[in-house]
Amino acid sequence: MSLHPKPPIAATALDSETLLRSSGLRVTRAAQTVLELLEHASQPLTHDDVVAAYTTATGEAPDRVTVYRVLDRLVEAGLCDRRVGADRVNRFSRHVEAASGNIFECDQCHKVLALPSDPELPKVMSRLGRELRKQGIDTRHTALTLHGTCGDCRG
The missing domain is CATH 3.30.1490.190 (Ferric-uptake regulator, C-terminal dimerisarion domain)
Incomplete structure (x- = not known):
């Protein structure tokens, strides 16, 4: 199982733009790319995983602080979840909507x-x-x- 998600596909750009706008967030290339990476990830990603996947997907390394800020905003907007593992590392994934809440x-x-x-x-x-x-x-x-x-x- 690959830790790094597939690069975002063009068809998801509109979806990420709509999600960001409807959540009251600014639509930036970084925000769209991070959201799309989380959407296509097979498992939660650490900050370093997001940076590496971003670089692979776009061919250029993002500013690490920008990625931290984007992840924080996505969590605050409820578009992604942050979980701290037993290893005390933050991992991020698209928000899981469970009918049971569990x-x-x-x-x-x-x-x-x-x-x-x-x-x-x-x-x-x-x-x-x-x-x-x-x-x-x-x-x-x-x-x-x-x-x-x-x-x-x-x-």
């Missing part, structure tokens, strides 16, 4: 998958929320992230 993350390749809905889970999360409130903790949002090894890495 995800699985592979500890080896850091791939993120939406978990299927389970009718019992909201009840369990609600009970946990009530118990936390008894301890003075107010939860605004609850989501479950399961960690383990995906089928590709286990195989």
Whole structure:
């Protein structure tokens, strides 16, 4: 499995422009390229991975600070997710929309998958929320992230 995504294809340029505009972000070449790279990545990318993939896709190295800023803006706009692994490295991927709000993350390749809905889970999360409130903790949002090894890495 290749760590670096395929170079962006021209057809996605319009999609990335629309996504950026609808999220209130400036449409720049860097923002479009980074968003397209994350869209086509088979697994979450580190900052260094994004810089390397950007260079491969465009033939020119981007400014590293610009890439940091673009990634931060994409996270703030909800277009991508930032996850900090056990190795304390930030990894970025396109936002995973899970109907259940819950995800699985592979500890080896850091791939993120939406978990299927389970009718019992909201009840369990609600009970946990009530118990936390008894301890003075107010939860605004609850989501479950399961960690383990995906089928590709286990195989």
